[in-house]
Amino acid sequence: MLPVVALIGRPNVGKSTLFNVLTRTRDALVHDMPGVTRDRHYGVCRLGERPFVLVDTGGLSGEDAGMDALTARQVHLAVEEAHVVVLVTDGRAGLTALDRDILADVRKRGKALLVAVNKTDGIDAEAALTDFTALGVGTLLPLAAAHARGLDRLVAAILPLLPAADDTPDAAADGGIRVAIVGRPNVGKSTLVNRLLGEERVVVSDVAGTTRDAIRVPLERDGKRYTLIDTAGVRRRARVEEAVEKFSVIKTLQTLEEAQVVVLLLDAQEGVTEQDATVLGHVLDAGRAFVIAVNKWDGLTKYQREQCESMLARKLDFVQYAERVFISALHGSGLRELMRAVNRAYAAATREFGSSELTRALEAAYEGYQPPLVRGHTPKLRYAHPGGSAPPTIIIHGSRTAHIAEGYRRYLENFFRKRFRLVGTPVRIVFKDGENPFAGKKNELSERQVRRRRRLIRHHKKS
DSSP: OOOOEEEESSSSSSHHHHHHHTTTTTSSOOOOTTTTSSSSSEEESSSSOOOOOEEOOOOOOOOOOOOHHHHHHHHHHHHHSSEEEEEEEEHHHHOHHHHHHHHHHHHHHHOEEEEEEEOTTTTTHHHHHHHHHGGGSSOEEOGGGGGTTSHHHHHHHHHSSSSSOOOOOOOTTSSSEEEEEETTTSSSSSHHHHHTSSSSOOOOOOOOTOOOEEEEEEEEEEEEEEEEEEEEEEEEEOOOHHHHHHHHHHHHHHHHHHEEEEEEEETTTBOOOHHHHHHHHHHHHTTTTEEEEEEEEGOOHHHHHOOOOHHHHHHHHTTTOOOOEETTTTTTEEEEEEEEHHHHOOOOHHOOOHHHHHHHHHHHHHHHHOOBBBTTOOOOOEEEEEEETTTTTEEEEESSGGGOHHHHHHHHHHHHHHTTTSSSSSOEEEEEEETTTTTTTOOOOOOHHHHHHHHHHHHHHHH
């Protein structure tokens, strides 16, 4: 499971800006007006050696009524679920009484704590840090989140405070392939788990949000072992049970990192919604192999099925490599094909390649379509070798690879995927420039070359 780091502090100190920079997203709304963030935002930071879940929170104003009180409750929930708390302060405004109160509250909860002094760009950073020494914190971290300064130091300070990473055994050692079932609330995830198991193992209700935590269930089917992970539905809007609803988001992100294959469950009667696209984005960010399962297929007419297939082809065109299986979790139709698709996706994601076969495939791809010119020169792709699995990573060595267009990268991904019949898994291409072996060396001429050069110079002068 991924550890959790929470960003807290007064309004308008730059927490959302820092969140966006660390997660390399724009998920958090940023504005000069204080109090823009009221809810919690979740994302994954991958800047260090170890990824962790990052939580952006609203500003604490010290008020006990109205919207401020609701925001404070969200912050307290984020602190409770976090392993490390980062108190973000404003270096230009200096230390305030509210900063002291927030720090005292975190200390009472016994959480690992760091203090980041933001907005130190354009001012004397050392002088700004001096004001915060009164907090009694060992290390003060200067930041300029708007300009992405000081991030490496912050991440380096967070990593030692995280709990020890759990050993993640392979499929043969932990009861089989870890399969996470994700999707919107009430699309039939728990019903699917129960149907695969053949028993009422998970509570099923018409009320959206019945499942609140990630539930792991072992399964043996057709001689293969699996670990099914039923997740809570990811909602787009807040509901009555805010604490539970927000906690489900972080559990889904952690589950995606743990899973080996993800089953994205869609509702055939509603099609691909905005919430479905959000969940799919999390799956792609995690780089996991996945299968698209379209549920409630039995309740559609022939015309509705044709319309649904056309809509899926249009909206999911960018993930054509993912298999689509039409099922009915309630009646059990299509489940055998679903598990076969899961097996194919797992096999593709964990396949091992040899350097020779990757290099031959690269040569074929290069002959078929060469990359666009870079400053009048064609980038050279010399050889390739494997760089890891889940997802398959291919490292390509050559020259001028830093300037290769993104379109050519996608061409190579599709070529390798088609060449090796990789279904249900993304393919990552990493370019590395080869060093010039003659860099810094002076060409020394032989005696014969020197005499020839002199004759050419004399001849040129005579003419």
